[in-house]
Amino acid sequence: MKDKVEIAKKYITQGYNAVFVLKTVKISRSTYYYNLSAEGKEKAKSKGGKPRGYSLNKENKKICDELIKEFIIESIDGDAINYGYRKITYHLRKYYNLIINPKKVYRLCKELNVLKEQRVIKPKVKRTIAANRIVTGSNQLWEMDIKYGYIQGQDKFFYLLNLIDIFDRSIIDYHMGYHCEAKDAAALLRKCLMRRNLFEDGAKKPVIRTDNGPQFVSYKFSECCEKVKVEHERIPVKTPNKNAHVESFHRILEDECLKINEFQTYADAYESVNEFMIRYNNRRMHSSLGFMSPNEFYTLHFGENLTGIEIRV
Structure with missing residues (x-):
């Protein structure tokens, strides 16, 4: 035996x-x-x-x-x-x-040899509280936030992540889709820097201000901000007035696009939102901009610090 x-x-x-x-x-x-x-x-x-x-x-x-x-x-x-x-x-x-x-x-x-790989615990993202600022020109302070839309025909919601320059009120770029994650926020920030020719190392970068959504408190978004050398600050909880300019834009978006349309497909929603963004940036007048459109105001005062116009945030 x-x-x-x-x-x-x-x-x-x-x-x-x-x-x-x-x-x-x-x-x-x-x-x-x-x-x-x-x-x-x-x-x-x-x-x-x-x-x-x-x-x-x-x-x-x-x-x-x-x-x-x-x-x-x-x-x-x-x-x-x-x-x-x-x-x-x-x-x-x-x-x-x-x-x-x-x-x-x-x-x-x-x-x-069947042990699971140990989860890597990433360091907590350092939080910088939004500071009181006086903005006197474009590309000094950008705000980013999410708006939700609804597709009636498919019974689905979609995300709109918008990035606004608070001085000239331009929506520099936006992300639209069925999901909105940290990688989408990071990609949008990079696109906006390239659109404003600020991606190079020597360029003076804006401050990016957001709320405390999961996309913005994530390690991936924080890592992106560090790589592109952009200062990221987050508003205190339950203080949407600290993100007032992008919130104001969302009200306009709701009243002039999302509320007046019943979308049957995602393609319908995309087309309507895209048309609204083009009209908003190029043709819609703002009384705070001397009754100019955001892009018209930005082009006229590109690279200037207008001491006569101060935005306190």
Whole structure:
């Protein structure tokens, strides 16, 4: 019997299927694992330490580590497919009645090379509170925020992420889609810098002001701001007046585009929003801009600091 156990052990450790090997050498699974457990116990005794190589189940029966490893593999192939070692511990306790601690499960999982990759904990994004500012020219302070639209025909909402220059009131660019994530906000910021020829390292960059939405508090957006050397500040919670210019634009967008149209498809919504953006930037007059359109005002006063016009935010 000992010879058969040794033969089985040889082939199993080489990677052959344990069930197939045990059937071939004609020994039962319990006999094989009992012999392994006994062997482990003898080795532990010879060292003068505590017997190792097994755990107890709730019936006080010894279950050797090799069998527990099989349980782990069975679990991962089944319900525990995406579990870490802690959840696997509770899985073994619940479904295999084992009395086992997480440290041992961690060791066995490490031997099997089935440990999940550890989640990298990213540092918290540093929050800069929006400061009181006096804006005297374009490209000094930009505001960014999200507006939601509704497609009646598809019963779906869409996102509009808009970036406005608070001095000339231009919507420099916008993102529209069924989703709006940090990567979309980062992409929009880059596009706006390129549109205003501010992407180069030597250019004086604007401050970007946002609320505390998940897109803006994310590590990805913070990383983008650092790379393009733009200062990002966030308004305090429940103070939309600190983002007043983009909020005011959203009211105009609601009254003159979203509210008066019942969109049947996303294509309809996109076409209407695009037409509104072109009209807003190029033809819609603002009394605060001397009854000029945003692009007309920006072109007229490009690169100037107008001491006669001060916007306090």
